[in-house]
Amino acid sequence: MPNVRTLGSLISEGAYGVLPKGDSYLERGGVRFLRATEMGIDNQIDWTSCLRAPIEFSRHERAKLKKGDVLVAVKGATIASEKSVCLVDDLDEPTIINGSIFRFQPTNEVTGNFLLEVLSTEFLKQQMKGAMILNNAVDYLSRTILDSLIFPLPDKTIQKKLVAEMKAARSARQQKLAQA
Amino acid sequence: MLSGLDEYLLSQLGLVPQTEDNRSVFAVRLAQLHSKRIDATAYQPFYAKGHPPKTPTKSLEEIAEIDKNVAPRPANEKDLVPYVGLPECELTDVREVVMRPFFEVRGRSVIKQGDILFARIEPSVFNKKYVLVDDLKGKDYAYTSTEFYVVRAKPIYVLQEYLYAIFFCSFVFAQVKGKTTGSSGRRRIGLDLFSLLQIPVPNRDLQKSIATEVSHRRSEARRLRAEAASDWAAAKAHFEQELLGKSTKP
Numbered sequence: 001m002p003n004v005r006t007l008g009s010l011i012s013e014g015a016y017g018v019l020p021k022g023d024s025y026l027e028r029g030g031v032r033f034l035r036a037t038e039m040g041i042d043n044q045i046d047w048t049s050c051l052r053a054p055i056e057f058s059r060h061e062r063a064k065l066k067k068g069d070v071l072v073a074v075k076g077a078t079i080a081s082e083k084s085v086c087l088v089d090d091l092d093e094p095t096i097i098n099g100s101i102f103r104f105q106p107t108n109e110v111t112g113n114f115l116l117e118v119l120s121t122e123f124l125k126q127q128m129k130g131a132m133i134l135n136n137a138v139d140y141l142s143r144t145i146l147d148s149l150i151f152p153l154p155d156k157t158i159q160k161k162l163v164a165e166m167k168a169a170r171s172a173r174q175q176k177l178a179q180a
Numbered sequence: 181m182l183s184g185l186d187e188y189l190l191s192q193l194g195l196v197p198q199t200e201d202n203r204s205v206f207a208v209r210l211a212q213l214h215s216k217r218i219d220a221t222a223y224q225p226f227y228a229k230g231h232p233p234k235t236p237t238k239s240l241e242e243i244a245e246i247d248k249n250v251a252p253r254p255a256n257e258k259d260l261v262p263y264v265g266l267p268e269c270e271l272t273d274v275r276e277v278v279m280r281p282f283f284e285v286r287g288r289s290v291i292k293q294g295d296i297l298f299a300r301i302e303p304s305v306f307n308k309k310y311v312l313v314d315d316l317k318g319k320d321y322a323y324t325s326t327e328f329y330v331v332r333a334k335p336i337y338v339l340q341e342y343l344y345a346i347f348f349c350s351f352v353f354a355q356v357k358g359k360t361t362g363s364s365g366r367r368r369i370g371l372d373l374f375s376l377l378q379i380p381v382p383n384r385d386l387q388k389s390i391a392t393e394v395s396h397r398r399s400e401a402r403r404l405r406a407e408a409a410s411d412w413a414a415a416k417a418h419f420e421q422e423l424l425g426k427s428t429k430p
Contacts, residue, residue: 037303049303077267121420152423162422169415176408178183180401 003154008147010115014104015062016074016143017097018053026052032095033057034065036073039101041082042170043116045071053096063096068105070112072119074141075100079132080125087116102146114159117166118151182272182348182401185394189349192390193380194234197350222359222373233351235382241375243337247330249290251321257283262322264291266304269311270405272398277317285323289330292321296331296344300374302367305360310347312398329374338381341391346379348394 020033033053038046057063065088073084078100088103097103106112118124131145154162190197208223240246254261260279268276291297293316299309304327316322324330333343346352359373382390 046303117419118423121416121423123420123424154423158422162419166415166419169412173408173412173415176404176411180182180404180408 002152004150005153007149010107010110011104012107017063017099017101018057018060019099020053020057024054030054031058032093034095035098036078036100039073039083039086043086045086057096065091065095067091068112069103070115072102074102076138079139079141080128085116085119087112113163124149182397185348186350193382195351196231216372233380235380237378238381240377240379243334243379245332247289249292251290254282262319264322265325266327271309272311274313274315277319277322288323288326290321291324291330294340297328298331299327300329300369301327312344339387339391342387345390345394352377
């Protein structure tokens with residue numbers, strides 16, 4: 001039988017970000033502030049366009065990015081789009097996320113890279129689109145919805161093989177787009 | 181293809197690569213400031229000191245019309261009209277034309293076949309999202325997003341295809357970068373400064389030759405993008421099949 005799992009069972013720790021007021025952003029100083037806008041296709045995060053939030057927002061431990069975090073855009077048109085999932089491969093500066101992103105650390109049973117690919121499949125996107133709810137007239141993925149997403153979890157050897165194949169395909173695509 | 185266009189344009193036009201100029205002391209004519217913004221960054225010289233362009237330049241407002249199209253008004257406010265916004269465009273092409281109620285798009289700019297759509301707001305303005313409208317999917321016109329300027333060359337000065345090409349040149353792009361204003365994440369280029377961009381205007385033969393080369397490069401870029409999209413779709417389908425099928429069987 002397939003080892004069908006919920007996403008919730010593969011999250012060791014996760015949370016939404018914070019929502020500073022629109023007029024509180026800083027030109028410099030403070031703490032780097034990542035929004036869903038900075039999440040791009042092909043797992044690209046545009047760190048250069050991050051805003052800066054007042055340093056007091058750093059007190060929200062839950063909103064602090066960690067290396068290896070999987071990020072999911074949970075509000076509006078970005079949900080289940082090509083830019084809705086990213087993985088934090090590297091982190092060169094303390095950063096907090098805003099409330100339109102859910103960040104989580106995977107358990108030992110699964111790699112972040114594998115979850116990145118799984119959450120980008122149509123199978124998962126359909127689940128997200130079918131379950132999202134309206135919150136103040138904006139589509140939204142609640143923690144309950146995220147936890148309940150289901151998919152088969154192959155063993156780690158197969159996870160590794162599938163991730164390697166997707167990595168090669170992504171690289172080939174990026175090369176072609178760069179040529180274009 | 182399009183990413184290597186800058187080098188080609190610079191060499192054809194005898195221009196040197198441009199970088200943002202941070203000079204804080206320079207002269208401008210008083211008439212340029214009259215009734216306009218007075219922040220210094222908006223008027224900084226755009227070419228490296230001692231390297232003025234060898235090709236003559238004219239301001240964009242002199243050689244092109246910006247946001248001048250009009251469309252017939254529908255009988256009813258709720259009538260559907262064609263619309264092309266940022267999401268309906270690829271980097272250089274119109275992907276689809278959607279229909280929206282007139283009351284939602286009233287007052288916005290109108291695009292027609294052959295127009296250039298210049299994305300004016302971050303991040304598109306820095307990604308060079310410049311669309312040449314060569315396929316309006318059978319529509320005569322479409323309303324567009326306020327995030328685009330609609331540009332049409334005045335034929336007595338420049339060819340439309342040449343004008344489109346020159347937006348990709350660092351000589352123009354350096355000016356665009358220097359003239360964006362606003363806070364980080366929301367930077368944009370205002371119409372007053374966009375109109376003042378200095379555009380190299382070579383002779384008609386060179387314009388034609390550049391336009392032909394750019395048209396060829398654009399077709400090739402389109403082909404590569406389509407190929408990349410198709411290969412990627414196949415890879416994703418394979419992954420999904422492995423995930424949901426074979427790999428999960430006991």
